[in-house]
Amino acid sequence: MSLIMDAIKLSISEKLLHNLNYPFRTIPAMKIAKLAVDHNFSKKYKGIGTFMIANAELLAITCNTESCAARFLTVDADIEHDKGVLAFYEKNGFIPNTELYNKNRTTISMRKDIYK
Numbered sequence: 249m250s251l252i253m254d255a256i257k258l259s260i261s262e263k264l265l266h267n268l269n270y271p272f273r274t275i276p277a278m279k280i281a282k283l284a285v286d287h288n289f290s291k292k293y294k295g296i297g298t299f300m301i302a303n304a305e306l307l308a309i310t311c312n313t314e315s316c317a318a319r320f321l322t323v324d325a326d327i328e329h330d331k332g333v334l335a336f337y338e339k340n341g342f343i344p345n346t347e348l349y350n351k352n353r354t355t356i357s358m359r360k361d362i363y364k
């Protein structure tokens with residue numbers, strides 16, 4: 249897994265969903281830039297991907313107390329190679345971002361509120 253700092257634009261209704269009552273549209277985030285589990289290990293040990301997401305969440309929360317800000321974990325779910333990754337991220341609490349949603353995309357921009 250590799251993580252980078254990010255920012256996402258949310259609509260008014262998306263902000264309401266997360267009780268974000270301030271006038272800015274752009275919200276700081278930490279992005280999962282790469283995530284992959286070696287096929288042999290994912291067969292042998294179930295839950296490594298989920299474990300890495302939990303770790304990213306902890307890192308983002310720690311980051312908030314020490315250095316940079318993040319309200320969300322974000323990811324561009326790569327549905328071109330495997331449509332199932334959408335279900336994987338949904339099971340881990342991610343929801344699609346309406347701002348970047350586009351039927352023809354090969355990735356789907358998603359977010360997870362780390363304080364929910």
Ligand SMILES: CC(C)(COP(=O)(O)OP(=O)(O)OC[C@H]1O[C@@H](n2cnc3c(N)ncnc32)[C@H](O)[C@@H]1OP(=O)(O)O)[C@@H](O)C(=O)NCCC(=O)NCCS
Nearest residue numbers: 283284285290294295296297298324325326332333335336
């Ligand atoms: C996606 C990936 C990281 C998931 O890792 P993993 O260790 O297999 O995932 P977990 O064991 O934590 O799975 C958690 C749940 O998601 C489901 N899930 C995981 N990968 C899935 C997939 N590709 N399609 C459908 N469901 C999936 C699991 O069945 C499990 O469901 P359950 O709790 O109901 O049993 C791994 O399959 C992978 O490396 N894929 C190739 C690279 C990739 O697509 N990365 C994401 C790019 S955005």
